Amino acid sequence: MKDCKWYPLCPMKRFFTEGRLxxxxxxxxxxxxxxxxxxxHMEExxxxxxxxxxxxxxxxxxLLNLNRRL
Ligand code: SF4
Structure with missing residues (x-):
């Protein structure tokens, strides 16, 4: 199965790589x-x-609060 096409740009990837998700x-x-x-679906x-x-x-x-702090 392929990864989601939005993954490279998705904030979920960023939160995950930063250890927040x-x-x-x-x-x-x-x-x-x-x-x-x-x-x-909302992206689509x-x-x-x-x-x-x-x-x-x-x-x-x-995530919102951490988002603002950065
Ligand atoms: S969170 Fe982002 S990358 Fe993950 S499935 Fe949803 S749109 Fe795709």
Whole structure:
């Protein structure tokens, strides 16, 4: 199975490589079932969504706060 086409640009990749996001998200969605990722479909439709929205659509305030600090 191919990785999600958005992975190189996706903030989830950045959060993961920075150690701020668990690898289970990447395995489940980005390198697995990316068709069930909410971010993927919003990207496809050009719908705006925050960088700190997880693949299942949950808004993760922890990522938001860390995002602002950087
Ligand atoms: S979070 Fe979703 S859109 Fe981003 S790379 Fe993973 S599967 Fe693709």
């Amino acid at each position: 668990g690898k289970e998200w990447i395995e489940q969605y980005c390198k697995g079932d990316w068709e069930s990722c909410k971010r993927y 439709k050009g719908e705006p969504h925050p960088d700190w929205m997880l693949p299942n659509g949950t808004i993760d305030e922890n």
